[in-house]
Every structure is written in structure tokens, then in C-alpha cells.
Amino acid sequence: MYSYNEFDKDFIQNRVHQFRAQVERRVDGSLTEDEFKPLRLMNGLYLQLHAYMLRVAIPYGTLNGAKMRQLAFIADKWDKGYGHFTTRQNIQYNWPKLSDVPDMLQALADVDMHAIQTSGNCIRNVTADHFAGAAADEVEDPRPTAELLRQWSTDHPEFAFLGRKFKFAVTGSENDRAVIKAHDVGLRVVRNQTGEIGYEVIIGGGLGRTPMIGKVLREFLPRADLLPYCEAIMQVYNALGRRDNKYKARIKITVHENGIEKIKELVEERFIVQREAFGGYDQVLFADIKAAFAAPDYINAYTDGFEASVKTDPALRSFVDTNLSQHKKSDYAIVTISIKKHGQTPGDATSDQMRVMADLAEKYGHDELRISHEQNVILPHVHKSHIPAIYAELRKVELATANIGLISDIIACPGMDYCALATARSIPIAQQIATRFDELKLENDIGELKIKISGCINACGHHHVGHIGILGLDRAGVESYQITLGGDGTQTATIGKSAGRGFSYSEIVPAIERLVYAYLDIRQNTEETFLETYRRLGLEPFKAALYPETRIAAE
Amino acid sequence: MARAYTPKVLTANRLLEGDVIYYGTNDDWVLAHDEALYLTDEVQANDLLAAAHKQAGFLVGAYLADAILEDGKPVPTHFREDFRTRGPSNYDHGKQAEV
Ligand code: HEM
Ligand code: SF4
Numbered sequence: 001m002y003s004y005n006e007f008d009k010d011f012i013q014n015r016v017h018q019f020r021a022q023v024e025r026r027v028d029g030s031l032t033e034d035e036f037k038p039l040r041l042m043n044g045l046y047l048q049l050h051a052y053m054l055r056v057a058i059p060y061g062t063l064n065g066a067k068m069r070q071l072a073f074i075a076d077k078w079d080k081g082y083g084h085f086t087t088r089q090n091i092q093y094n095w096p097k098l099s100d101v102p103d104m105l106q107a108l109a110d111v112d113m114h115a116i117q118t119s120g121n122c123i124r125n126v127t128a129d130h131f132a133g134a135a136a137d138e139v140e141d142p143r144p145t146a147e148l149l150r151q152w153s154t155d156h157p158e159f160a161f162l163g164r165k166f167k168f169a170v171t172g173s174e175n176d177r178a179v180i181k182a183h184d185v186g187l188r189v190v191r192n193q194t195g196e197i198g199y200e201v202i203i204g205g206g207l208g209r210t211p212m213i214g215k216v217l218r219e220f221l222p223r224a225d226l227l228p229y230c231e232a233i234m235q236v237y238n239a240l241g242r243r244d245n246k247y248k249a250r251i252k253i254t255v256h257e258n259g260i261e262k263i264k265e266l267v268e269e270r271f272i273v274q275r276e277a278f279g280g281y282d283q284v285l286f287a288d289i290k291a292a293f294a295a296p297d298y299i300n301a302y303t304d305g306f307e308a309s310v311k312t313d314p315a316l317r318s319f320v321d322t323n324l325s326q327h328k329k330s331d332y333a334i335v336t337i338s339i340k341k342h343g344q345t346p347g348d349a350t351s352d353q354m355r356v357m358a359d360l361a362e363k364y365g366h367d368e369l370r371i372s373h374e375q376n377v378i379l380p381h382v383h384k385s386h387i388p389a390i391y392a393e394l395r396k397v398e399l400a401t402a403n404i405g406l407i408s409d410i411i412a413c414p415g416m417d418y419c420a421l422a423t424a425r426s427i428p429i430a431q432q433i434a435t436r437f438d439e440l441k442l443e444n445d446i447g448e449l450k451i452k453i454s455g456c457i458n459a460c461g462h463h464h465v466g467h468i469g470i471l472g473l474d475r476a477g478v479e480s481y482q483i484t485l486g487g488d489g490t491q492t493a494t495i496g497k498s499a500g501r502g503f504s505y506s507e508i509v510p511a512i513e514r515l516v517y518a519y520l521d522i523r524q525n526t527e528e529t530f531l532e533t534y535r536r537l538g539l540e541p542f543k544a545a546l547y548p549e550t551r552i553a554a555e
Numbered sequence: 556m557a558r559a560y561t562p563k564v565l566t567a568n569r570l571l572e573g574d575v576i577y578y579g580t581n582d583d584w585v586l587a588h589d590e591a592l593y594l595t596d597e598v599q600a601n602d603l604l605a606a607a608h609k610q611a612g613f614l615v616g617a618y619l620a621d622a623i624l625e626d627g628k629p630v631p632t633h634f635r636e637d638f639r640t641r642g643p644s645n646y647d648h649g650k651q652a653e654v
Contacts, residue, residue: 417643
């Protein structure tokens, strides 16, 4: 794993000292809240509904046992014994006290972690495919690219005060697990006809109140041109992006208003200038970074024991069927740990659970862990012979739920249970849907189905790209939930379509149930997924299930 | 046309702890919504809000929130404010767990 160099360490340490002094000055009254707020936000500290919230970056979702254990320690010492993993591969602590935050940041710095650029109008924590370095379908591990971008964008003076926040995501596979088309800039590592490695560059994607699917800016960008090209994009955005209206400030609007062709022309123009300015040092750096992401020392062992256990233990088999993904080495597997036991808060892990995951990573997982944008934790490199032991340990701490990719594997933003911007709750809806379908014992029959819930139009819960999206709104002082259908966050990214009028808090779970029963009735066969059925038949049959009263009225 | 004034309570978050507080009946700040001072007079409400903004060393984000009286005690009218009196609803671990 990439380790911080002296420069990184000093930088982080200095920020902790600075922030400690800033908090002291806020508390003794020499800074007003208006002066302090931008400073705390630069260090990931928000004020939510019930308390402060500290958002900690987990760059490209990668961490090791020591870091995970430190996250658990922080949760116990300064918070309420748990943390919330988010769709942006961050962890959020929901109950820190202002005066403790400098100590929390120090504890993070001790393990080379921080909360910098997790907020504010800057380039945010760069996210990547959570199967990076392990996936069977990968052209190349996207994390060295993400790390290069992190180093380039951290504290970059030209991009510290952008018109709006700016998010990069990187994938190394054809199958997009990083939702790159819903980011300001999405990069996909590709090979051209001659076998040379480079990037497909996508810009102008985003969710929020104006959801947009990103557009291709360059089909093939040679590797060496990455930073000058990204710098050119940022300069064009900085010059052209709107600052008159916060809702029109993201690059998706800049692209939409100016057209991709115009943006392309301007970026290519700036790029020629920028390329001169980069002397090639970035490529030396890249080579060093890449070496730090070398594959682990894989072990050689038999897998017969594993295969025999799977045959005899149905619970293990069910876990293996849903929570394992194909590793590039055939005797290895990628294990996804669901932190979405039915009825629990999606993405929450207790400190005890974090410590167990840290232990498992160290003992069986080459000391690697990943956080996925789907709010789960991943052991990317597990020799199959260790899976029964891992499963047994996970069961002890309620982490063995076999529901990855199924209806209860829901993304839910914090919503009105925590977030100050929320217009409705999202977590309890996720809890109820998961509990309901678990009771119905329908989950496995339904198969792959992604439900994503946001508690306001900002769309932190990715509802626009959920097969079923749920958006919580405040309609005349009452929670109201709108359903969108057919969204997709992968390489075939699509924004979901609104299904019609909203449902109240008590109506929404039954509405989802009707929707799912309709799907089970009209699918061609058990292989056809919800999304495929929707694509074949469109909104109408689902609308009829959602609003039976309109059907009766029409008859 | 200006909207008619509706009764309010004055609320904020404590600077250090971040937890929700209300302006109480004894010129103090209290944790329980039903101990908040019920503000039926718009001028008084705005004066108290302006004064609260000056208490920057103690609180953050002061504002006036709608309330009605039930059994002689102020109760929030909007669900957001109702949640703020208790804590998260996914499971009890906010203020509701402490009382
Ligand atoms: C205090 C809590 C939060 C605040 C104040 C907040 C604020 C916002 C805002 C204002 C936007 C809209 C940006 C725009 O359209 O320009 C947004 C988008 C987004 N946020 Fe959050 N958010 C919070 C929590 C979270 C959490 C917990 C996650 C991860 C689960 C998250 C992930 C995202 C994502 C993925 C988007 C949409 C992508 C985009 O267009 O940027 N946010 N957030
Ligand atoms: S979608 Fe809205 S409610 Fe949910 S976390 Fe984002 S800002 Fe808060």
C-alpha cells in the first residue's frame, strides 16, 4: 500500500497544528463563526442537526488493518462507538465535540489519515473502483492514478477556491464500479489498438438537482498527458464555470451550457500550453507510486477444503453466492462484507466490527481493506481456503449477511436523522424495506436490485442511478417520497425516470412492495433482472402497480 | 404582503458540544424543547435572536423555529424540529438516549 512520504506527513501534521490553533481562537472568541466556518469545513468538520460531524477521507477507499483499528479507537474515544461509511469512500463521525476534533485529527495523522478536502469548493477525495488491484476484469489498478491525482490536487493553490466542489473518480475496468459517469471528471484506464495504456476521459457528470451523465471528452489520452490535461480541464472550468448561481456552478452545467465541443476545443488549447509546463517529473513520481501498489505476495494453497465446506454448509454457500466476486487469481476471491444487516443503518459499523475487519484483513487478507461507494467493506485479496474461517468470524459480530447486490443492499444517505440539509428521512426507509423483504423471504428470488435513497435533492444517496431510486422531500410540512425507475450507475449509466406522485412515509414501503411484486409477475424468466424487465417494458406496468387507483379510474 | 407572525421558540446548537439547545424561561439555555420560552411577540423574538447572535462564544447557528402550545408547553410544528428535540430515529442514541 502507498505510504506517506515525509512531505505528506509534515503537511498533515501542520494542518492538525493549524486547526488546533483555529479551534482555540474560535473558542476564546477571537474568531467569529463566519470566519471559522470555512476553516472547519476545509478540515471536514460540519455542523449537522444534532451535533458536529467529522468527515474523514479514505482515499480511493483503501485502508489497512492499522488504519481501520484507529478508526475504531476514534469512534470509542471521541464518538459513540460507531462510524458511518459513505458513498464517497469516506467515514463520518456523527458526534464529535468541537474541542476534541484537533485530537481526533491528530489520531488520524498518526496513521497517515486526515479530513482535508472532504468539504468545500475544491477537488475532493478521489474515489476509485473498490475492487481495484484485485478485479479479474481490470486493465490496470486505478489507484496509482488516483494517488497521483490526490498529490496533484491536494492544496493546489489554483484550485482551492473553485466555483463549486469538484469530484474525480477512476476505474481500471470496462465494468464501471466507481460510477465515473456521475462525476465531474471520470477516468477509465484503457488500452488503445497498439496496446498502449491511457485514459478515456469523461466530464460533466453529476447528480444533485440537475442530474447528468458525463460525456466523453477524449477517447484516448496517453498516460503521460494525464496531469497537464486535467489541469487544462480545471483551468477551463475555473474560467468558464458560473459563479453567479450556486446551483449552476458545477462543471456539468458548464458543459451543458457551452456544449461538449466547445469545452473540448478550449481544453485542447490549454492542454498544449500546460504540457510544456509539466517537465515529465509527474511520470517519475507515477512510477514510484505504482511500485507502492504492487500486488501482495499471494500464497499457494489447496482450495479443496473450501469447496467441500461450501457443499455441506448451506449458510456458507449462500454467503459465497452473493458476497464473493471474481479475483484475477483463480484460487483467490474478493469478499464483500455487508454492513447492511437487515434492519440496520446502511453503512454504519461499530468499533467492535471495525476491529474484527481489521483483524481479518491482517490475518487472511494481505492487510488490505476497501470501502465501497455502496457502503460496504471489502477484503480484496482472500485465498479461498480462508473463506470458511472468515465467514465464521464475521458471523460472531453480525457481519455475515448474505445480501450483496440484493434488495436489502441499499444505499441511503444520512437524511434527516443527521443531516442539516435534509428534507426527509432516508435511513428508516432503508431499514424498513430490508426488514420487510427479509420477512417475505423473497430477496434471493428477486435477485439483483439496487435501491438508492436520498433525503433531499442533493442526491448524496445516488437515487438517480438506483434501479429504484427514492427521494425524500418535504411537501407542506410532511415527508413525501418520490420514486424513480430505471437508473443505472455502471458503464451503461442512466438517470432514472420519475414514476409519478410521491408517497407518504407510511405508504412508501408498501409501494416498493407492489413494485417488486409487479416485477416478479412480468419478468420473462427468473434470469431477467428488474432493470432488464424495466428496459424491456418501460414505466407503464410499474406505474400501474404503484397507482392502482388510477387504473381503476380509467376503466 | 408580510406573512402573519406565528409563535416561535429560539434554538441553536452549543458551540463546544454541538447539541441542540433552546432559549429558556429564565434567560438561560436549556436542552428540553418543552422548557423553551414560547415567543408570541415578534419584536421580542427578533430581539432575542439578535442577542443570541452575539453569544458567539457559547452557541452557533441560532434561529427561530415555529411552535404551538400543547398542555401549556411549546411543541414543534415541523417534523424537522420534532427530530431535533430527540435525536436520530434509526435507533435511540441521541438526546433521547440520555434522558
Ligand atoms: C452533512 C452532510 C452532507 C452535506 C451538507 C452534503 C451536501 C451536499 C450537497 C449540497 C450536494 C449537491 C452538490 C451539487 O449538486 O452541486 C451533495 C451531493 C453529493 N453528496 Fe453530499 N452532503 C452530505 C453528506 C453526504 C454523504 C453522507 C455522502 C455519502 C453517502 C455524500 C455524497 C454525495 C454525493 C455522492 C453527491 C452527489 C454527487 C455530486 O453531484 O456531487 N454526501 N452533497
Ligand atoms: S442527500 Fe440531502 S439529506 Fe442526504 S446527505 Fe445529502 S444533503 Fe443530506
